[in-house]
Amino acid sequence: MSDTAADTDPARLRRNLEAVLMVVDQPVAAYDLARAFGVDVDTVTHLLRETAREYTEQGRGFDLREVAEGWRFYTRPECAEAVEHFLRDGHEVRLTQAALETLAVVAYRQPVSRGRVSAVRGVNCDGVMRTLVLRGLIEEAGQDPESGALLYRTTGYFLERLGLRSLDELPDLAPFLPDDIEGLDDTGEQTTR
Template sequence: MTSRKVIKSAFESMLFVWGQPLPAKDAAEIFDISEQEAIGCFEELQAEYEQEGRGIRIRRVGKSFQFVTHGENETFVRRLCTPVKIKKLSQAALEVLAIIAYKQPVTKGEIDSIRGIRCDRVVEGLLKKGLIRDMGRSEAVGRPVLYGTTEEFLKHFGFSSLKELPDIEDIEGIMGVDDDEGEEEDSRQISIEMEMADGSGDH
């Protein structure tokens, strides 16, 4: 039987090579152990990195784990990587993403009802970015598609799970949309920027 020390050492190497969040289930299969045992090893590694004050940390995303940079080193990483690759989300995209995150699974019709404007193009864009996904069909008339967020969403906003989303009792209240303005969705750009630097980790 492989020792826990050897397994953790191997997991550490696997995280380094993999780059993207590594599913505990996949890591577990390498050693023929349970997914829960693998998660335990990852969590021990995670604690060790934090206790030692290392510049690299292990972040949990659902049941997957990934190497990221320590948040307090953001300034130094930015200096090294300037200019940082930034992708902006429009206000419309942020509104739709927030509704999906808090209401999921949710249909486009329900999103349209909350926002008071159609969201077809915005949903299509979020799907292409991998921030939301098709979760099946509703039992409502016409069986519309249900949407939910992805692990990519958790990764780029720095959440380990949806449980870390801030408590918001009234989803409409976070949007601040003035339906009387009649603006096109693509023109309502705001200064909020979401860092999507590939492989850059937690900044």
């Protein structure tokens, strides 16, 4: 048996978990880590939480976070400016206002069609939707059984970029909605009474 398979030594398992998480480019589920090392999920989860707590207490420049149903290393927020300064070469890739608005509609209405997103925003969103798909923030989620239109949803990468474990952590929109929304249908259009 290898050094990593079914290793019950906590120090060695912790070292191996750190090594794997250092090289991944997306969050890894505790289940997948446990399976890879031949140990139970509770052991892996306990070690990861303990490690994350220790990093925070030590004031490291990085965090170990549980996001998008998995674990991954991230730069500590107070170090973000230093990292940005180091990495910046004059080109900032940010989402446009239209892309942010479109992404918000998809996040809160998913699964949703392009037509529905366009109706909510009041403008054609086809190009913006293609851009969000190319950036890996949204993906196809099947077809609407009634209209046959393609439906879209957010991806795990979306959750990761926002630092969320699940869509349940999205902030509530109610405080930002107008008081008189009773006469609106689900596309934001005024309904007749």
